[in-house]
Amino acid sequence: MGSNGGTGGGMGRSEKANGLLLISPPLIYVILLLAAPLLMVVLYSLSLEGGGYGFGNYVAVWTDRINQLLMLRSLTVSLSVTVVTVILAYPVAYFVSFYVKPDKKALWLFLITIPFWTSYLIRVFLWKVILGFNGVINSGLMSLGIIDAPLQAINYNVQALVITLAHAYAPFAILPIFVALEKIDRSLLEAGRDLGESQFMTFLRVTLPLSMPGVIAAVLIVFIPTVGDYVTPDLIGGGKLPMIANRIEGTMLKQNNRELGSAIAVSAMLVVAAVTLIFLLLNRRFLKGAK
Known part of the structure; x- marks a missing residue:
């Protein structure tokens, strides 16, 4: 029973690892080309002229x-x-x-x-x-x-x-x-x-x-x-x-x-x-x- 459970858990982990490996290329692509630039835009929007971060730019907008x-x-x-x-x-x-x-x-x-x-x-x-x-x-x-x-x-x-x-x-x-x-x-x-x-x-x-x-x-x-x-x-x-x-x-x-x-x-x-x-x-x- 314990052996079967261990095998099943190993198979589950293996399937999960294979799934993650399968989606990793498009996931990395999305992060690099979409999420990262969007994060940079958000950080820029919160940057203030005198330094630091705040919502001053949004108030001006x-x-x-x-x-x-x-x-x-x-x-x-x-x-x-x-x-x-x-x-x-x-x-x-x-x-x-x-x-x-x-x-x-x-x-x-x-x-x-x-x-x-x-x-x-x-x-x-x-x-x-x-x-x-x-x-x-x-x-x-x-x-x-x-x-x-x-x-x-x-x-x-x-x-x-x-x-x-x-x-x-x-x-x-x-x-x-x-x-x-x-x-x-x-x-x-x-x-x-x-x-x-x-x-x-x-x-x-x-x-x-x-x-x-x-x-x-x-x-x-x-x-x-x-x-x-x-x-x-x-x-x-x-x-x-x-x-x-x-x-x-x-x-x-x-x-x-x-x-x-x-x-x-x-x-x-x-x-x-x-x-x-x-x-x-x-x-x-x-x-x-x-x-």
Whole structure:
């Protein structure tokens, strides 16, 4: 009995050691490339000019009206991009999942990922050309005589930012929604129709709730990175619509104030984390209500 117990304990320790050995390379990678830089940013944010540590930088960040406005603009733009992207991505994912033949789905997914073949920066520049004062849209409308002067509503404003970012992150939203839709048991949809439900009501009561995990993933994948985007506001916004990431870049690189810039960055991360947590809690209540 004692021998078997010792052998079992040895096997348990061996399996645990093998598991730790298996995850050690990615764990070390995460610590070195993610956790360590994040820790350095936090330490910088707590550093004071006269020496020592404290929350003085955070007080300066949250009492600055400019930082408050930029954070509000970043959240507004990111939420708008998320809503537009998910609303446009869902029908595409639904069509590929339910109406495209199984042997053609891989081709459709391949076509959806084509934008990834080019650099993100190039795609932003292309939208600048399309939406510019002398761009494709304005030039085309003026040549047709529809307008006499270039439209102001499609360039150097929030609408242009939303259009550009929605296009850039569309594949990120389509793919998780498609995966969630593929996992739905088609017999559940047939059962709903057999019980007299219309196709639309079956979608609302069965398909949509079951696809919510994919929608949640799409929302988070789009919302989190767009808050920290600084290339698009700089190029599409013409420098007139800076977001919180542009503020961080200017504070750290142009003003060479790493402490204050780090405090802005950590504050932005905390705000994004809080908004994300609120969304997840509301979504959990929605799913419980649906059940």
